[in-house]
Amino acid sequence: EPEVTQTPSHQVTQMGQEVILRCVPISNHLYFYWYRQILGQKVEFLVSFYNNEISEKSEIFDDQFSVERPDGSNFTLKIRSTKLEDSAMYFCASTAGRIEQYFGPGTRLTVT
Amino acid sequence: GQNIDQPTEMTATEGAIVQINCTYQTSGFNGLFWYQQHAGEAPTFLSYNVLDGLEEKGRFSSFLSRSKGYSYLLLKELQMKDSASYLCAVRSGNTPLVFGKGTRLSVIA
Numbered sequence: 439e440p441e442v443t444q445t446p447s448h449q450v451t452q453m454g455q456e457v458i459l460r461c462v463p464i465s466n467h468l469y470f471y472w473y474r475q476i477l478g479q480k481v482e483f484l485v486s487f488y489n490n491e492i493s494e495k496s497e498i499f500d501d502q503f504s505v506e507r508p509d510g511s512n513f514t515l516k517i518r519s520t521k522l523e524d525s526a527m528y529f530c531a532s533t534a535g536r537i538e539q540y541f542g543p544g545t546r547l548t549v550t
Numbered sequence: 551g552q553n554i555d556q557p558t559e560m561t562a563t564e565g566a567i568v569q570i571n572c573t574y575q576t577s578g579f580n581g582l583f584w585y586q587q588h589a590g591e592a593p594t595f596l597s598y599n600v601l602d603g604l605e606e607k608g609r610f611s612s613f614l615s616r617s618k619g620y621s622y623l624l625l626k627e628l629q630m631k632d633s634a635s636y637l638c639a640v641r642s643g644n645t646p647l648v649f650g651k652g653t654r655l656s657v658i659a
Contacts, residue, residue, distance in 0.1 A: 480652060481649040482649070494645065496646075529593070541592035542592060543591065
């Protein structure tokens with residue numbers, strides 16, 4: 439069964455460093471999403487991406503964040519200058535028809 | 551904005567039935583979703599309701615009343631592996647999903 443994959447599974451970085459989180463959505467899906475979940479808190483929407491551009495973004499997704507689909511398969515989330523409060527689990531999700539979203543296993547980002 | 555409420559924790563016995571409630575307030579309602587999330591893992595899709603009524607899928611059923619802003623997830627014949635968080639999420643128009651804080655279900659023997 440096709441699945442969303444994410445790399446790395448765990449990323450440790452120092453405050454102020456740039457990180458890139460990678461996702462490979464399911465191949466025939468058209469809509470892509472990034473969510474984050476701070477430990478013990480709810481899943482929060484960051485950004486959605488369709489037709490090679492951002493379709494929506496939340497207040498969390500400020501100028502420090504960017505997304506790209508560089509090669510037609512990968513979908514990346516970049517955080518330019520990480521802060522301590524960026525420590526969270528980051529989930530990528532994709533869907534073909536905007537109903538069932540398939541989530542990847544997540545990347546645990548730890549900012550020290 | 552959207553407001554989603556669900557109980558923080560519930561405990562139920564193996565083999566029993568449990569109902570997890572979710573109430574929401576939103577404009578332009580366009581679907582309610584239930585996801586299961588085991589600790590440290592990604593959410594997995596369980597169900598989707600956009601019209602009033604009950605949707606059944608094996609041991610899991612989900613109910614929606616749009617007029618009351620209310621949904622529940624019903625789990626039958628509980629198994630130990632059902633111990634997880636259950637996330638209620640709402641979509642308004644074509645906006646992205648807004649998740650509730652989740653209900654942590656503990657199934658005990």
